[in-house]
Amino acid sequence: MTYTHDVIVIGAGAAGLTAAGGAAMFGLKVALIEEAEMGGECLNTGCVPSKALLAAAARAQSARDGVRLGVALGIPDVDFSAVRAHVNAAILAIAPHDSQERFEGLGVDVIRTRAQFLDRTTIQAGNRRLRAPRFVVATGSKPRIPDIPGLTSLPFLTNENLFELDILPEHLLILGAGAVGFEMAQAYRRLGSRVTVVAPGAPLGRDDPDAVALVTNQLRIEGVVLELGREVIEAKRTEQGVSLVLDDKRSVAGSHLLVAAGRVSNIQGLELAAAGVEAGKDGIVVDARRRSSNKRIYAIGDCRAGPRFTHVSGYEGALVAADLALGIPGKVDWRALPHVTYTDPELAQIGVTETEARERYGRIDVIREDFSENDRAVAEGDVRGFMKLVRYRGKVIGVTIVGAHAGDLLEPWSQVITGRTSTFALGSAVIAYPTRSEITKAAAFAAHEPLVFGAWPKRWAQLISGARRLRG
Incomplete structure (x- = not known):
């Protein structure tokens, strides 16, 4: 052959x-x-455009919140066409890499x-x-498109076409209360849309309940309507847009519908x-x-x-x-797997949550530090949130952080949980994307890149490849 x-x-x-x-x-x-x-979904319809949209929404919110720090900027004037241009510019700037x-x-x-x-x-x-x-x-x-009567006959949005919108939705309905649902709910609310989130279960179900409660409360404070624990039994087209019939027979109407019910x-x-x-x-x-x-x-x-x-x-x-x-048979190691929900406050997790640890190990230690005791947080006027360390037999097995820039604080805990501390370890760490901590991984990887891709590894790769050709 x-x-x-x-x-x-x-x-x-x-x-x-x-x-x-x-x-x-x-x-x-x-x-x-x-x-x-x-570049796939992340570059074109996922991570990059969503975080660019969140950044624009954060600027709008800072205008509203500035008065707390003595800076009154007034009601933000949102030019949605300019916001969309910013999102597209972010994609174009990163696209050459892919x-x-x-x-x-x-x-x-x-x-x-x-x-x-x-x-x-x-x-x-x-x-x-x-x-x-x-x-x-x-x-x-x-x-994933839920099996809801009438849904497929509607002009609904997913992440694949959400960022093609050329007008700001008057009232955005969102099916799903996971990371995407919550991020887009807060973003569009801050940009000026009315937003209603409908989901059959608890929000952000894989995260620490104490941290989730803080994020959920913030969305409510900002005016997002949350219909949690509600099934949608029918979706209908209306003159104004769409309507969702809930399991308690109430209907929720909106101009646009975003389906964010998983993948x-x-x-x-x-x-x-x-x-x-x-x-x-x-x-x-x-x-x-x-x-x-x-x-x-x-x-x-x-x-x-x-x-x-x-x-x-x-x-x-x-x-x-x-x-x-x-021919190095590497195996995945999920002990220090991170994930971040990029709401404000951010919710970041690495390793297991307190709930998962109690179910798995029974007796554990939990250490909690509140941002209200952190001088930088106090100086910035944002003391929302906390850090929670979960330990089993004295070893850290999980960390939850909820607060400003929580995702950027995860990186060192990857080293603690896995017990690895070296440039090579930093370069091979799994860093949540996108966070500023990635610059640490990039620098560490660059430090050992000449060794990894040097002459001897290339010769070994050729030998392995040649042997595989012979074996067929």
């Missing part, structure tokens, strides 16, 4: 770009296949089409038939069965090395069962690149 490439990566989001770029830097012949936009030209410059064969497996070692990519001893599936996820893996059309790859309801089934049931094929990022964050995708991409190029 003749191989066209050493490794073929399907999907050019955070996971696929990291895997493809890393393998190429080790000297492997890499194909990267993407049918949509380079561009086709950049990866072709690294030696990657970038193919802009869809792909499907023909057998365990062959794919069809447009009019090209490609073969490789190893594959990486990194096709990401897409919005599902985007693996349709890949013909995974032809490649011997098992998939379940949560995505492709993988082991700790991110290998599928066909050990030649890895699955990383949102397309596989497991946590769905941009920083996790990058982490898995780096692990798989080392496995592909050097």
Whole structure:
């Protein structure tokens, strides 16, 4: 059998770009296949535009809140077309890092089409038939659309088209009280929309209840209406927009509807069965090395069962690149997995929450420090929130932080929880995206990059690749 490439990566989001770029830097012949936009969901319809929108909303809110510090700015004048221009500018500024030209410059064969497996070692990519001893599936996820009568007949929004709005919604209804639902609720409320959030369960369900209560209360203070613990039994079109019928027979009407009810893996059309790859309801089934049931094929990022964050995708991409190029069988370690909800105040978590720790270990220690005792917080006039350390037998296993810039305070706790302290450890840490702490990881990685991608690792990668070609 003749191989066209050493490794073929399907999907050019955070996971696929990291895997493809890393393998190429080790000297492997890499194909990267993407049918949509380079950069995937995070760059185009997720992390980047949402955080840009949140930044604009924060400026508007600072005008309202300035009077507390003796600076009266008055009611903000929001130009939504300018806000949208800011969001688009942020995407355009970051796009070159994920561009086709950049990866072709690294030696990657970038193919802009869809792909499907023909057998365990062959794919069809447009009019090209490609073969490789190893594959990486990194096709990401897409919005989950709840099974609500009438919903699919409405012109609803998801993150895929939310940032295309050219007018500010008069009244935005949001289905879902997870991170995306809460972030967009606060952003649009601060920009001037009326906002109502409807969700069947508790908000931010994977987070510490004390921290969630603080964030929830802040949204209510700012005027977001929260209909929590309510099922939607029907969705209707109205002259003004949309209407949701709740399980208590009340109706909630709005001009726009945003569905933010979670994600599902985007693996349709890949013909995974032809490649011997098992998939379940949560995505492709993988082991700790991110290998599928066909050990030649890895699955990383949102397309596989497991946590769905941009920083996790990058982490898995780096692990798989080392496995592909050097034969180093790295396994995922979720002990210090962070996630951040970028509301104001931010809610940041690394490791397990207090509730999870009590369920898992029983007897634990909890240490709490309030920002009201922090001099910087007092000086800035924002003492909302706290830090909570969760310990088991004297070892920190989880940290919750709620307050201003909480996500930027997580980084050192990754080192504490894993017990790793070195430049290499900082460079390989899983840092929540996007936070300013990423600059620490970038600098640490740059410090050991010449060693990792030096002459000897490249020679070893070539030997591994050659052996795989011979084995088929």
